[in-house]
Amino acid sequence: MRRPGKTVTDLAWCRGVLSDAPYLVLALNDGGTPYAVPLCVAIAEGAIYLHMAAAGRKLDLLRADPRAGLVADAGATVVVGQTACATGMRADSVAGTGRCVVVSDSAERRSALDAFARKYAGAVPDAYPDGALAATVVVRLDPLSLSGRRTG
Numbered sequence: 001m002r003r004p005g006k007t008v009t010d011l012a013w014c015r016g017v018l019s020d021a022p023y024l025v026l027a028l029n030d031g032g033t034p035y036a037v038p039l040c041v042a043i044a045e046g047a048i049y050l051h052m053a054a055a056g057r058k059l060d061l062l063r064a065d066p067r068a069g070l071v072a073d074a075g076a077t078v079v080v081g082q083t084a085c086a087t088g089m090r091a092d093s094v095a096g097t098g099r100c101v102v103v104s105d106s107a108e109r110r111s112a113l114d115a116f117a118r119k120y121a122g123a124v125p126d127a128y129p130d131g132a133l134a135a136t137v138v139v140r141l142d143p144l145s146l147s148g149r150r151t152g
Helices: 011-020 057-064 106-121 130-135
Strands: 024-030 033-039 041-044 047-053 067-079 088-102 136-151
Touching: 011 041, 011 067, 011 088, 011 136, 024 057, 033 047, 033 057, 041 106, 047 057, 047 106, 057 088, 106 136, 130 136
Parallel strands: none
Antiparallel strands: 024 033, 024 067, 041 047, 047 136, 067 088, 088 136
């Protein structure tokens, strides 16, 4: 990073940003062309989870090549300066690379879905509808590199 004073290398801090971020942008390899897509992200037991439909382009791409890039930010706000050039951004962000793993273990899958429910709905349901479970794939994103940036 060009401005090392803004770099954060603490993995717990990075996971905290991912936990607070409203979404994560996942970049996948589409035959040598990047394919980037925003996805809900949740943290459960220190692991990073995504979920998606059981069929579609994202799933096809990550099965063909599980390597991924990622970026997320939490609390981004514009800080208006006295001039256009003095205007900036305040945000905590994370960028990195990782490998996507489709979760097949039912306990891990349930833990991840509970984390999504807590984050986005505020509560964990007693049960998930069978149809919803069958239509949802849970993916664990195992980071290979993560670095954070604190600005503002």
